Amino acid sequence: MDIREHLRSGLSAALAQVGVDSHDLEIALERPANRDHGDWSSNVALVTAKSAGTNPRALGQQLVDLLAADPPPHVTAVELAGPGFVNFRLADTWLHDVLTDVLEQGEADYARHNLGAGARLNVEFVSANPNKPLHAGHGRGACYGDSIARLRERCGYQVTRENYINDRGVQMARYGESLAARKRGEEPPEDGYQGDYLIDWAAEMPDDADPLDWGRERALASHRATLAQLNVHHDVWFSERSMVDSGAIDETLSDLRERDAVFDHDGAVWLRTTALGDDKDRVLVKGDGDLTYLTPDIAYHRDKFSRSDRLFNVWGADHHGYVARMKAAMQLLGHDPGELEIAITQMVDFTRSGEEVKMSGRSGDFIALDDIIAEVGPDAARFTYLIQSVDSRQTFDLDVVAEQGMDNPVFYVQYAHARICSIVSRAADAGFRPAPLAETKIELLVHPRELEILRSLQELPDVVRLACLDNGPHRVAAWAREQAAALHGFYHECYVVGDGVSTEVTQARLALVAASQVGLRVALDLLGVSAPESM
């Protein structure tokens, strides 16, 4: 049971005794940054003093006196501090409860939540054009989208990972022409695709193949292989072209027409998005009868909604301007725009030896995602993409990330996991077998290093919940680093197996490292990074 439940009910009862109604109040409890302020602290007195017609310190003192007279479990002291904080000091036993929780719930259930209540969530990410290999910039969205999916799965959503294939329209026609030209040994057309990869692909292409169809499959095979290296696997690859054949696009247009969401003007068909927060109305069908890019996109989102309760899109920074129109379009189709979440990932810069590595979309002059993975390895690539908030522009230093040393947090975390495996196997060699928790004297865990591991583990459920709520997997990466630091520090000061260590302490510490391992495995899995047993 979460210690905060105990403290909350104690505070709630005390508030009732002094005549403050706390029923509709979420009593905040936090771990003070400063240890001198105790193990847990509440600001209820500061928050409620005004409405109670008193001042925070006076109210706080009343609460402290009541709580001290009848302390909640584990509480050894209750103190008033600062402007009116109620601070709790706890016996180490509260952390021993954390150990029990972690080991009883295990990797499968610790830090699992039910925020989604089983709702079907469609997470669409990557969705790169099927006419070139994935480039380094795609890596961020790929790893982010996949970790979002993992977080949501752990938090009670039924997730579908989806990749949209823009396989219709002029850019695909140009791609087919470029591929055919390369096949003939010619340069691609001026408005075609210039990248060297086309030379290789053309060489692979059978003489009788349709360049567009074959080229589409070739590009998708390339995407699939690259993503697989990053441990990213989509459940659905959804073709834009399929919506022409299925009539989904026409259906969408008539649906919008029936809802009076479109109007005709200057020979084009317009969507009324201004009424819903967009800058201007948007053309769906151009004067020449062609569709704009927006129309299939709307049809696609309409289709996703037909099979999902909620949608989550990962878009690059260059697409943030389309958020308002897509939300407006969904609203015009009768959906709650709040059920469509769109995350924007800021751009990534690559440096090597401090020098910027140039990327330009023109003439296919880009760093291939494959090359990044080959240079730094899949785990380092994933961890690096994910350790930073996607709201910030990222600088990805290839030298630093490729280094298998201290500059590189992924190895630091993985090493902590490998080290635990090593300890366990060492203990096994010395004749120690994992004992049932009931027979383990976990109350022997009193060293500050031991308790630090447990404090950190106690935070993991909160970290996972928050990371899910604010779509920030980087929080999990930061936690993993902290847990690893706690483990390494423990390792140096507390021997698990050794001449001066009693059997009981060895058993207790084996339980402790097992719990740390559970936490590390949960975190690494959410990040899609492997947890090696040796390195």
Place this chain on the structure above:
RNA sequence: GCGCCCGUAGCUCAGCUGGAUAGAGCAUCUGACUACGGAUCAGAAGGUCGGGAGUUCGAAUCUCUCCGGGCGCGCCA
């Protein structure tokens, strides 16, 4: 001009639904194994949280404004 993101230690970044003395890694300096992997650990130093104003018991966090950087603002995709 309008919209979104960012501005925190020398560098790369956390912290942002308000909490007490603003954190981590790297870099710099000083230390630590005759027992579990030194890819480790301990310590030191390092700050006008871009500037200003406001909200209040309290602001890196919320509001306004200004400055600086990035990305967008098509009957292109």
